Amino acid sequence: MKTKKTTILPRGYSTVAENLAENFRKELSIHPCGHLCGFKLANHLGVSVCTASDYGFDPNVLVGLTGWSGLYLVNSFGEKIIIYNSGEPFGRQQSTIMHELAHVIRGHTFRSDAILAELPFLRSYDPLHESEAGYLGASLQITRKGLVWAIKKNMSVEQMAEYYNATTEMVSYRLRISGVARQFGIRV
Template identity: 25%
Template sequence: MRRGFKTEAKTLALELRAEIGLDAYSPFDPYAFAAEYGIAVVQLSDLDGPARHHFLKADGSALSGALIPNGTGVVILENDAQPLTRRRTTMCHELAHVVLEHEFGVSLSDERKCGLSGDQEAEADWLSGEVLIPSDGAFRLARANATDEQAADAYDVSLAIARWRMNHSGARKVMQRARAKWA
């Protein structure tokens, strides 16, 4: 990941949230953001048989999402058969690639990874995390001793995403250090 990217992502995520009228403390709405940015979102269930089949793997599993170039823009294809919390992560990951002007034509199968490698993938992953649970929000939750479950509920994300953000945004570590110091 590029040096300084995490700091930039913190600010950028708050700006992206502000564009749809959200502060750091409410769940992000990737669909409202896509609409605001003029990014079309297509659901896998809307595709007809042969097109849908193209995105399904041989073992019956499917991709989570994909960025598909469309003229000068891009379309996000999302697998609407997956749970909504998972879909929101997928959407944020793909939106992060768009916002960061990464290569198109990538698809996502894991909750947090797609075909891209290296910096672009690491940056999209980190930015989507900041968008889903901003550092400021994670700190507020850590101050209130929130559990991962409470963080997941507050931001409408999966438990895995909540745990990742609470532990890797630095929020809990900083709070623990502060408490140890003042205890």
């Protein structure tokens, strides 16, 4: 997982993110510790999810050239759309979709003049929005309660990744950032 310069999140944001992740599970009749599929949440939120190849882009070229994973946009009809890179492993795809859904949930907007019509993958970057989406997206994928449950079930990082359709990097990140690793004395 790439290390990015982090923007300080607003006070209490981690609680907001965890509550949102649990509330969406409740709305979808999923246990607070259960697996939430990004496609299912997108459908629930009325967001279309498409692959980059649906738009004629070769996913292998996107990964090789730019490391691009996905984006959220609103088309001229007001439809919310997530475009993701299907060339990445499924766990990474789920993380990307959750991250982009977090932008939708938080109501993040971007300047339409910052998007190139022929290459919509390039646009303005708001560090606070990206930090919020990163934290919320990760919480949507794996709740803190889910991590505690998995630890109590003696699940390894690999088993948690498989259960939550996540990468091992995402599980390790969530264990660290949520404080669960420290709480249970786990080194990740």
